[in-house]
Amino acid sequence: MEFVVLLKQVPDLAEELEIDRSGTELVREWLSYVTSEWDEYALEEALQLRDLAGGTVTCLALDTGAVDELLATCLARGADRVFKVGSFERPPDTHASATAFAAALRTVSHDLVLVGVQAIDDLDGQLGPVLAAELGLPHVSVVTHIAAGADGTTVTANQEYAGGLVAEFEVDLPAVLGVQTSREAPRYAPVSRVRQLMKTATIEALDGPVGPGGGLIVESLSVPETGGHAEMIDGDAAAIATRIAAILAERGLVKTGAAS
């Protein structure tokens, strides 16, 4: 079975996000990037499924300037082929990404396309269903427990709902699935191996048009007042613990007989 995984980088949330003077964009020049968490799960699922069902795993990323390391990491983890798609000065929105990936997928054979169910920056919807609509393929979002059917023409997957309830679906291939999590934590790729592959591996390029995007107009960005709500407790761990214990005692939330 031919598995294709679509990946992207997103700003590392461990760092502070700043809004630029236009008020509609992040300041991007100082940001560091990480692979979108859910895309990592999608890749791990693809590798696991390939190891069970046979076939190949091909990874695609839009070329937003620095995706070689991302794609080399895919190879280091066990992907068979990697491609960068198009050429983008800034990260395209979900719809523009779908347009570019759809063009690339016309030349990359695929039975099952796996994407992360969401990314932290997808304002205009999630890639999976938008891409599937462009390609005319069926799709299911928020899936876990993907299993290939015996005859290679279907997969089953679970869609998660609130409260731990899941629906099991059978899906005709080719199809697109938005992966919520992988059966095992994404495998580790040694940095030395990634570095080596960045020098030696072939990262092929595919055309991907710069589409018009999703038609969402950003009027303004803002940083929510996170501290505005909570009363912050200062001091070291002991002082914090003492204050929390006092707050709980005031509200009658400590067990009878407990010290405050």
Added chain:
Amino acid sequence: MSSDILVLVEHRDGTVTEGTFEILGRARELASQAGGEATALLLAADAGPLADQLGDWSIIAIEDPGLAEFSPSAYQAALAPIVTEREPMLLLATNSGVGMDVAGGLSGAIGLPLAAFATSITLADGAPLVTCQSFAGKIEARVRFRDDRGICTVVAGAYPAGAGRVAGSPRVERVPLPAVDQRVRFRGLVRPEAGDVDITRETVLVSVGRGIGEQDNIELVEELAAALGGVVSSSRPIADAGWLPRTRQVGKSGLRVKPKLYLALGISGAPEHLEGMRDAELIVAVNTDPRAPIFGVAHYGAVADILDVVPALTKRLG
């Protein structure tokens, strides 16, 4: 183009979901401001009992045995012609798996813009203005639609469900199923195994996230929960790692809880988590990241390592 608002009814196992009432209520307010009508879109094998649950609403119903439970392909095929023909100003869905599939699929198929993770929808000069969560709640974006029409997926809890629960008789317009797409077939619902505790009924939850670092440290949190007479719950990564059972998971794909006390320990507060616990009576959060969104919903917060604070707190309660 109209000033009407269509609302996708999400139902499962014969019951309309809570989130559906949240967006229905907001749809009625917005439609009345815009001079249009709010109409529920109901796809089902038998619309009658679900329409009765909805109450006093105008409903477009598509009935077909294949629509007994949700299927992304069946819903998209059925809805695309109706949404195209009715030209609503807005189509609202919840930001659930169902909403993601339908909204993204329709946006891609019929070209209506889509705003995801919406927390607020207002009208500015008669056109929708939507606030969306982005970057795991660290950034808010205010967006408009090209041509002032579009689709929104609305996060749970953005609006009260009460406004959508309107007693009365539904007015149902049944329309024939316009198209069939059976490439995604519903096979069944799998219910979670009952856990040893029901975290939705507990009054004190000591909830733990990635900040716990490693599995062995869960014990520290268990000790604190015991000292408080509560139980341990978690954010998604802890359940994914198998460090706590799935039945302890709070949030969008876990359980929605409303305890008297929610201690959020090492939980950053991604929107999916906040959805499950923001209604707790008292929220106390400890996290090393001063910008963690959890502090936006907590009543009290402390920037510290939980591995230092938790043992100290247990000692004071012990």
